[in-house]
Amino acid sequence: MKPVRKVEGRAIPFGRKNVDTDVIISAKWLKTISRDGLGEGAFEAVRAQEGNVFDDPEYAGAPILIAGDNFGCGSSREHAAWALDDMGVRAIIAPSFSDIFSSNAFKNGLLAIPLPQAAIDRLMEVAKTDPITVDMESMSVTTPFQDRFTFEMDPFRQQCLMDGLDEIDLTMAKSDAIEAHEKSVDSDQSWHKPVMA
Amino acid sequence: MTEAKTLYEKIWDAHVVDQRNDGTALIYIDRHLVHEVTSPQAFEGLRKAGRKVRRPDLTLAVPDHNLPTTARVDANGNKIPIADPQSAAQLEALEANAPAFGIKYIGASDREQGIVHVIGPEQGFTLPGTTLVCGDSHTAAHGALGALAFGIGTSEVEHVLATQTLQLSRSKSMEIRVEGLLGPGISPKDLILHIIGVIGAAGGTGHVIEYRGEVFEQMSIEGRLTVSNMSIEAGARAGLIAPDEKTFAYLKGRPMAPKGADWDAAVAYWKTLRSDDGARFDKSVTINAADVAPTVTWGTSPEDVIPVTGHVPAPESFTDPSKQDAARKSLDYMGLASGQALSDVAVENIFIGSCTNSRIEDLRAAAKILDGRKKAEGVKWAIVVPGSGLVKAQAEAEGLDKIFTASGFEWREPGCSACLGMNPDKVPAGERCASTSNRNFVGRQGPGARTHLMSPAMAAAAAVTGKLTDVRELIG
Numbered sequence: 047m048k049p050v051r052k053v054e055g056r057a058i059p060f061g062r063k064n065v066d067t068d069v070i071i072s073a074k075w076l077k078t079i080s081r082d083g084l085g086e087g088a089f090e091a092v093r094a095q096e097g098n099v100f101d102d103p104e105y106a107g108a109p110i111l112i113a114g115d116n117f118g119c120g121s122s123r124e125h126a127a128w129a130l131d132d133m134g135v136r137a138i139i140a141p142s143f144s145d146i147f148s149s150n151a152f153k154n155g156l157l158a159i160p161l162p163q164a165a166i167d168r169l170m171e172v173a174k175t176d177p178i179t180v181d182m183e184s185m186s187v188t189t190p191f192q193d194r195f196t197f198e199m200d201p202f203r204q205q206c207l208m209d210g211l212d213e214i215d216l217t218m219a220k221s222d223a224i225e226a227h228e229k230s231v232d233s234d235q236s237w238h239k240p241v242m243a
Numbered sequence: 244m245t246e247a248k249t250l251y252e253k254i255w256d257a258h259v260v261d262q263r264n265d266g267t268a269l270i271y272i273d274r275h276l277v278h279e280v281t282s283p284q285a286f287e288g289l290r291k292a293g294r295k296v297r298r299p300d301l302t303l304a305v306p307d308h309n310l311p312t313t314a315r316v317d318a319n320g321n322k323i324p325i326a327d328p329q330s331a332a333q334l335e336a337l338e339a340n341a342p343a344f345g346i347k348y349i350g351a352s353d354r355e356q357g358i359v360h361v362i363g364p365e366q367g368f369t370l371p372g373t374t375l376v377c378g379d380s381h382t383a384a385h386g387a388l389g390a391l392a393f394g395i396g397t398s399e400v401e402h403v404l405a406t407q408t409l410q411l412s413r414s415k416s417m418e419i420r421v422e423g424l425l426g427p428g429i430s431p432k433d434l435i436l437h438i439i440g441v442i443g444a445a446g447g448t449g450h451v452i453e454y455r456g457e458v459f460e461q462m463s464i465e466g467r468l469t470v471s472n473m474s475i476e477a478g479a480r481a482g483l484i485a486p487d488e489k490t491f492a493y494l495k496g497r498p499m500a501p502k503g504a505d506w507d508a509a510v511a512y513w514k515t516l517r518s519d520d521g522a523r524f525d526k527s528v529t530i531n532a533a534d535v536a537p538t539v540t541w542g543t544s545p546e547d548v549i550p551v552t553g554h555v556p557a558p559e560s561f562t563d564p565s566k567q568d569a570a571r572k573s574l575d576y577m578g579l580a581s582g583q584a585l586s587d588v589a590v591e592n593i594f595i596g597s598c599t600n601s602r603i604e605d606l607r608a609a610a611k612i613l614d615g616r617k618k619a620e621g622v623k624w625a626i627v628v629p630g631s632g633l634v635k636a637q638a639e640a641e642g643l644d645k646i647f648t649a650s651g652f653e654w655r656e657p658g659c660s661a662c663l664g665m666n667p668d669k670v671p672a673g674e675r676c677a678s679t680s681n682r683n684f685v686g687r688q689g690p691g692a693r694t695h696l697m698s699p700a701m702a703a704a705a706a707v708t709g710k711l712t713d714v715r716e717l718i719g
Contacts, residue, residue: 063565064444064544068684073665077309077329079283079336091686114565116445119478120684121663122380123281124396142448145414145480146380146394153398200412201265213398214292217406220261220269224297224408227260227271237501237509238273239300240368242347 047155049210053137053180056108057173058099061166063114067147070118070126084125085132110178112169113140117158118147127154137180139187141166152203155210161187165195182208247519249416250483251451254391254516258374260408267412272403273373274390276359277304277346279337280665281378285401286340297407299345303368306334306351307358311667312628312655315352322352330666344404357631357657360384360598364468365631367497371486371513376403381598381681382481383474387467388494389486389516391451394475414451414480415525418518421456423532428715430608431466432600432679432698434458434530435473436538440548442528447479450526453518454484458532464493465604472599473681476545485517537713539585540683540696542573547683549585551701551713557581576685577693578673585711588695589621592676593652593706594688595699596628597662600679603637605699609679610643612703612717618651619709625652626668628660650706664689677705 075087093100111130117140118126127150130138137157151158159180161169165187169178172189179188182204187195206213217224231238248256261269275298282304289295296302309330317323325331334351341348349355355362360381363369371389376382378400385392399409419438425431439446452474459467467484474482491510494500501509536550547570549556558570558581574581579588595601595609606629618625627647629635635657638644644654661668662680664687670676672691679702680687683694695711704714 061565063569066544066682066684068682068687072686072690073663076280076665077327077333079287079332081284091690116448116478119444120380120475120682122378122382122394122396124284124378124398127396142445144445144478145449146396149399150396153396200267202263202267202410213410214294214402214405217269217402217408217410221406223261223269224271224406227258228407231271235508235512237505238373240274240303240366240499241502242300242303242499 047210047212050136050155050157050207051182053109053157055110055177056105057110057112057139057169057178058105058108059170059173060099060111060113061170064116064119065113066120067118067123067126068120071123071129075129076123076125081128083132084129085134088129088133107134109134109136110180111135111138112166112173113138114166115141117143119144122146124150127151127156131156139166139169152207153213155207157182157207159187159197161195161197168193247521249518249522249524250389250453250485250516251391251416254372254374255413257372267410269408270374270411272376272407272409273301274368274375275302275403276363276375276377276382277302277400278308278359278377278379279306279333280308281397282340282400283333283336284397285404286344288401289404294405296344296346296404301407302346302404304337304341304346305349305356305359305362306337308659308663308665309333310351310658312658312660315656354632354636357634358598358601358659360472361601361630361634364388364464365497365633367494367500370494370500370509371490372516376409380475381472383479384468384472384598386474386482387464387471387484388490389483389513391481391483393480415449417447417450417452417479417526417528418524419452419454419528419530421454421458421530421532424458424461425532425535428700428718429535429537430698430700431462431469433538434532434535435470436540436548436696437535438530439473439477439545441530442477444476444544444546445478447474447477450479451481451483452477452479454482459484460487463604464489465602468602469599473545476681486513537698537701537715539701539711541577541579541585542570543576543683543685544569545681545683545696547573551585551711553585555579555581555583555585586713588675588711589709590675590677590695590705590711591621591623592670592674593618593622593625593702594661594676594678594680595626595702596630596660597680598630598659599681600699601628601630601634603634605679606634606638606643609699609703610646612700612707612714613650614646616650616707618706621709622706625706626655626661627652628655629657631657661688663687677702677711
């Protein structure tokens with residue numbers, strides 16, 4: 047995973063609540079066996095509408111997306127995170143994220159930044175004209191107008207994101223503990239394994 | 244005295260491999276279901292890193308999302324290839340990856356094939372007290388048997404394949420207590436739709452829901468699976484229902500379930516799996532079962548529910564301005580006007596199936612309404628898609644297929660079908676579908692498709708009248 051310490055630039059003021067993963071990337075795009083090239087299908091139904099923010103030249107190449115409550119709800123498709131990444135988005139700011147999306151974003155070094163609705167309202171205003179900065183070191187979102195909003199993230203995720211750590215490697219370093227758990231289950235719960243013919 | 248624990252806490256505690264100071268933990272995963280859509284990139288990742296699957300013996304693979312639900316073998320018993328090359332490639336990838344990594348694979352034309360969330364319980368792969376994951380959000384369904392089950396993304400699929408664990412932070416716990424019993428003609432689907440309407444599509448975010456109350460004790464395992472399945476539509480990654488005698492009776496004798504002395508030891512352990520008296524939940528919601536009517540969705544979020552006897556709400560009736568805006572967009576997409584009676588809304592398509600409602604009891608409920616009746620003129624397309632080959636065989640043994648076909652339904656092969664617009668079963672743009680699936684998102688059943696979620700009996704009633712219909716008008 048690539049390290050991510052800071053994301054700065056223009057932000058797409060999308061603002062919509064309950065953005066589900068079918069909206070981010072619809073099912074027809076899920077038939078790929080690769081992680082690449084999904085940006086083309088991102089927000090397809092929204093982009094079909096005249097005057098949508100995604101095709102507004104003002105926000106071309108913007109690395110930040112601002113949305114409403116419950117972003118990424120619905121399906122577990124990681125294609126949603128891959129599609130956002132492929133369209134150049136590096137951070138999403140919203141009042142809340144679905145649990146699965148938040149985890150998928152993390153695994154791909156995509157920042158899912160939770161901020162209260164009042165902060166979102168302010169950032170939606172700023173986004174129309176000016177850039178926004180997300181800083182992982184200070185866990186804050188700032189604007190050129192002295193706005194400063196701090197956010198929370200569990201320290202493990204923060205560290206993984208900033209150092210670009212591979213989570214599988216980190217877990218494999220604990221294989222002794224995993225093996226110990228397996229041994230204790232084998233001895234205490236003989237019924238535990240599925241009977242596979 | 245030991246501290247009173249919730250069922251969730253008990254299962255969590257029994258699976259902690261390594262506890263971190265920041266509250267996150269490495270959690271052991273007992274069961275992993277794999278399907279063709281969210282796994283190819285995970286297997287590719289393993290290959291690139293030279294890793295193997297740590298516990299193929301705890302992993303089960305089956306294709307479901309992409310498969311057409313038309314015949315899979317021809318008259319000579321030869322496999323019929325999938326016409327769409329991308330879908331075919333995903334199926335081929337799973338067919339190759341499963342044996343290459345030593346994983347048991349149920350093939351597209353095997354008798355046991357079906358939707359992952361139907362075959363897990365059906366095979367006895369899903370057991371109480373286990374942690375179970377799958378790269379699909381409706382994994383929440385398995386919580387109906389008292390398993391801690393949740394959907395994961397592809398990177399997590401790869402992580403579980405490689406390590407049989409996940410790094411997780413503990414969720415909050417939420418109790419949904421239902422007081423009283425459901426009225427005549429009211430199904431578990433109506434109950435869960437009602438619950439989502441009460442707590443909202445984000446109401447359970449960050450939580451694991453435990454469903455409690457007599458209504459769940461009385462409910463069949465199939466009904467419990469329907470309820471727990473849609474926990475994710477309320478924002479909760481997992482749902483739980485404490486295992487009981489019904490759970491044990493359901494599992495006993497299933498192919499992958501424990502046998503003999505192992506069975507007895509398992510049941511003794513499973514009996515300890517319930518929230519202790521005095522266990523504290525982070526959030527508690529009480530629902531009155533008497534308030535639950537036959538329920539349908541009117542909008543494009545599963546929280547947009549209303550009794551079928553009601554009228555389409557006015558966007559101004561919502562207090563939240565962003566919800567007002569969302570409601571306007573939903574009504575526009577759905578082609579509905581505020582104040583319109585739902586019973587006046589005509590439907591052209593009927594879909595009975597999906598991991599929410601494709602089990603034998605669902606098919607029986609629909610067949611009961613359709614028996615001796617025909618679908619209305621205006622209904623152009625009506626399909627029944629059993630959740631698995633075994634459900635299909637059982638239904639045929641009971642003669643349900645004959646009832647469906649006599650009433651004008653097509654009787655299909657098992658798969659995810661028209662739930663998600665990934666295979667040939669789609670609803671045409673601008674047309675409505677009375678659907679027993681779980682999501683009414685924009686474009687979910689195909690671009691421009693208008694979905695109304697409801698129970699199998701309600702979908703059958705809509706087929707008969709050609710309109711959204713209170714099924715109670717068609718019973719006794």
